[in-house]
Amino acid sequence: MLRSSLLTLTRIGSNRLMSTAAKLTTVEVNDKTGIATLTMCRPPVNGLNLELLKDLSQSIDEIESNKSRGLILTSSNPTIFSAGLDILEMYKPDKERIRAFWTSLQDVWLALYGSSVPTAAAINGHSPAGGCLLATSCEYRVMLPKFTIGLNETQLGIVAPKWFMSSFLSVLPRRIAERALNQGRMFTTEEALQVGLIDEVANTKEEAIEKCSAFIGSFAKVNPLARALTKQQFRAADLQQLENERVQDLEKFLFFVNQPAVQKGLGLYLESLKKKAKN
Numbered sequence: 001m002l003r004s005s006l007l008t009l010t011r012i013g014s015n016r017l018m019s020t021a022a023k024l025t026t027v028e029v030n031d032k033t034g035i036a037t038l039t040m041c042r043p044p045v046n047g048l049n050l051e052l053l054k055d056l057s058q059s060i061d062e063i064e065s066n067k068s069r070g071l072i073l074t075s076s077n078p079t080i081f082s083a084g085l086d087i088l089e090m091y092k093p094d095k096e097r098i099r100a101f102w103t104s105l106q107d108v109w110l111a112l113y114g115s116s117v118p119t120a121a122a123i124n125g126h127s128p129a130g131g132c133l134l135a136t137s138c139e140y141r142v143m144l145p146k147f148t149i150g151l152n153e154t155q156l157g158i159v160a161p162k163w164f165m166s167s168f169l170s171v172l173p174r175r176i177a178e179r180a181l182n183q184g185r186m187f188t189t190e191e192a193l194q195v196g197l198i199d200e201v202a203n204t205k206e207e208a209i210e211k212c213s214a215f216i217g218s219f220a221k222v223n224p225l226a227r228a229l230t231k232q233q234f235r236a237a238d239l240q241q242l243e244n245e246r247v248q249d250l251e252k253f254l255f256f257v258n259q260p261a262v263q264k265g266l267g268l269y270l271e272s273l274k275k276k277a278k279n
């Protein structure tokens with residue numbers, strides 16, 4: 001398979017480390033537990049651009065087909081899980097590339113939210129918008145203190161698509177989800193724990209990964225097929241909705257993102273990020 005030819009396989013202690021040639025993600029399988037840790041490593045902020053999304057898709061497929069016991073998603077950056085979609089993909093976009101970009105994002109969501117293996121996110125840094133989408137696509141979340149997580153799209157003058165809302169709603173009560181989305185609210189770790197957006201707090205990344213592993217281990221005595229089919233039945237309606245509306249969803253996104261007012265808003269937001277970075 002093409003994917004195999006892109007992979008290098010290294011052994012670190014009892015762990016197998018698979019990394020893509022471009023190294024935007026690594027997959028490390030713990031030989032004792034059989035759990036795969038998928039790490040995003042795209043400096044400076046794990047912005048989800050086309051290449052990172054393609055890598056994530058490939059890595060998730062790899063983990064599914066390697067029959068790993070579970071998947072833990074985390075980041076190599078010590079303060080940022082993912083800054084969400086790379087705004088440079090949406091600002092003054094290239095016509096063909098932005099189509100591939102959005103389609104890849106749909107692929108990642110379908111693969112992660114619909115994954116047959118147990119999934120958990122070790123959120124070791126800030127996790128706005130697309131970062132929160134990835135985290136809420138997993139079944140369990142452990143976060144480090146003093147970071148933020150949420151769907152802040154309305155703060156940028158954009159709208160979270162329905163399937164972002166589906167992931168959010170699979171975790172939060174409807175009333176809290178609706179208000180947070182309308183406000184574009186970012187929750188601190190402590191607030192996220194209080195509303196149920198995350199399941200546990202850990203003091204270090206290692207501890208977060210241990211807690212994620214313990215969650216995945218909690219299924220050890222459950223029949224894997226029964227567990228996977230049960231999970232997929234819970235998520236089937238959300239997944240089917242995007243499968244049915246993929247093309248319309250892409251066209252809606254392209255129409256929306258190309259509106260002059262949206263482009264202006266994204267430009268101003270990028271400028272404010274750059275100014276903040278300089279100060």
Ligand SMILES: CC/C=C\C/C=C\C/C=C\C/C=C/C(=O)SCCNC(=O)CCNC(=O)[C@H](O)C(C)(C)COP(=O)(O)OP(=O)(O)OC[C@H]1O[C@@H](n2cnc3c(N)ncnc32)[C@H](O)[C@@H]1OP(=O)(O)O
Nearest residue numbers: 047083084085086087126129130158159253256273274277
């Ligand atoms: C009806 C509906 C139909 C269709 C829907 C249509 C549209 C909706 C589409 C999509 C939904 C959008 C989802 C998203 O994910 S949008 C992205 C949202 N993300 C953010 O708002 C995060 C912004 N970043 C930050 O808040 C901070 O950077 C962060 C807390 C992550 C890290 O802070 P830190 O102080 O550590 O780093 P910075 O100095 O701020 O940044 C370093 C560097 O990185 C650049 N940067 C940061 N975030 C992004 C990003 N998301 N995209 C691109 N670039 C980013 C930042 O500018 C700095 O760059 P430089 O100055 O060049 O070093």
